[in-house]
Amino acid sequence: MDLDRQLLFLVSALGAFNGIILSVYLFLSKKRRSVASFFLGLLLLAFSIRVAKSVFLYFNPGLPKICLQIGLSACFLIGPSLYYFFKAVLLKSTGIPNSWKWSWGIQLGALVLVGMLFPYQTRPDVWNNIIVYVIYLQWPCYLVATGFLLKPVLKTLFVNPSVLSDTEKFWLILFLGNCLIFLAYLLAFFRVVHGIYISGGICFTFMLFLTVFFSLSGAGFENNGKPERKKIAETDASIWLDKLEKVIRDKALYKDPNLKLNDLAQHINISMHQLSQLLNDNLGKSFSTYINEYRIAEACKLITTNERLTFEAIGYEVGYNSKSTFYAAFRKIKDMTPALYKESIGAA
Template sequence: MNIGQQILFLVSALGAVNGIVLSLYLFISKKGRSVPAFFLGLLLLAISLRVAKSVFLYFNPALPKICLQAGLSACFLIGPALYHFLKSSLQGVTRVPLTWKWHWGIVVGILLLGGIDVSYQAFPHIWNNIIVYIIYGQWLVYLAISGFLLAPVIFTRTQPLKTNEKFWLLVYGGNLFVFVVYLLALFKVIYGIYICGALAFSFFLYITIFFYLHSAHIENLLHPALPASPDKPEKKKIAATDVQLWTEKLEKVIHDKELYKDPNLKLSDVARAINISAHLLSQLLNENLGKSFSTYINEYRINLACKLIMTNELLTFEAIGYEVGFNSKSTFYTAFKKIKDTTPALFKESILKTNYK
């Protein structure tokens, strides 16, 4: 080969090799766990094998018959893979339906049994004059069905296309262009166009990769387009009469039984004491009283602490903290500062100054 042919071979073959590598990456990576990513990987693998066959055949017409059969057989998978990639993306499919598995079972069964019974090696004239047209016909049918799937995205949208929708159109457009090139080569419409199929695939592959890498930070293009989940029902509010009743019971139980003095007091303990669920008590405190359980209890503790500071000069601040229900000096000081916006010492100092005026 001269330098021009070497460059042509390198460019056309590079797309096929990179397509195979990328397809294997999609299969083994976490992305491959999604249904659209799996079918995109299958699509890339099938069309890459088809392109690789055309590249080697163009530069080596004496290519073994088994390679020719493998390339055309891979072509039989392109259409179904494209269709199921788009369908799973558009419909947000997260698990392969049983009907799809039957669909692929039939396709693969035809491919394997037909390839064994009627091999290219034994029946090249059947492959060149009949089977190849069946394969291209099947590819065309799937392209048409896939086009109908995408039609609403293109023609009925009133808003600009989303990034993942542009990605789907790019994948579909690349497949359509490659199909047209190979179809023109099959019917010998344009001389020398056969290698253009491989070149077109390389071009669209790198454009698609660039688009994906550029857009991946916006949204995950290979994630199923899951249907929007219905709005969560609005949380039921507590009736005003119940709010008043439960608040009164809560204050009475906390005050009369001095539950706040228990350093291990829990929300569930108080809920049992007033005969409501812990969930309802939490809702009552947060939505109706505007405070958390710990803040509500600590207010009782700090109010009692202030009374002890004013009336009992013998107790230290640490002792007062333990007396009102705190289990450490640090938590007492933190809660006092948060609720009174001052420290116990400064609070006592301000009280003494007031008393001596």
């Protein structure tokens, strides 16, 4: 083996080995223990096994068939691990929902069943002609789904990358690194580019060390439950606030009872974390307070102009799901009940 090949082997094998070590750390560390860290550990473990298989196969084509089966089986877990890592991060999950358990149970059950019925040792034709195509179809589906989860962050990358926090930069490195590794393996599988197969392992090694850096620096998937905050420039804040007021008034978004922070953020092409920071730092309000002010202002207008509507009907009209929620918000904003407000309007 010449020096260049030795270096390729060393770099790729080092990434695979360190990936396994880091995944075990994420599984066992009490400091990092969370739903997100579990899925990140699973992602690194699956990648490490897949890369190790690629490295040893590249330098030793006579690798035992069982190693090939294990490597391809691990590849089947990469897409789901990435997707559920980001779901856990964005939803700040403290437990694994039953729907996630069912999804993983079905996929793992199918993977084990197929491996038992069609072992690579005796049925390489099934693996090479069917299963591998299923894997290379499933993986990009999860990449696309993950891309939709990160849509606000991806938009920020192209619109105003300077406001990205370290946490969001880590997310982008992890996601785009996965896309690059998938592309390398896909091009190698279809023999589009000769010699690109080993580049998947090299890309993983690079992504792994960046993961270690962000993990040790406290950014990425866990930062006391809060992403790192970076002060929003005054010019950006002014532009975003103007966009926010325009879109929420023109489209009457506050009337949607299911409106979420992320939904509103997407309308002005920023991430939910940036919108939350914008509201808190620049307006001194939480998301719920901001929306309630619009709703109660609209409710006051209806109380004044439409005497036929009941208070309950007005509450539903402006975006509340129940009478009690409407009354509580009204009292908090106006320091009186809707009835007292109507009386005060009449007395005036």
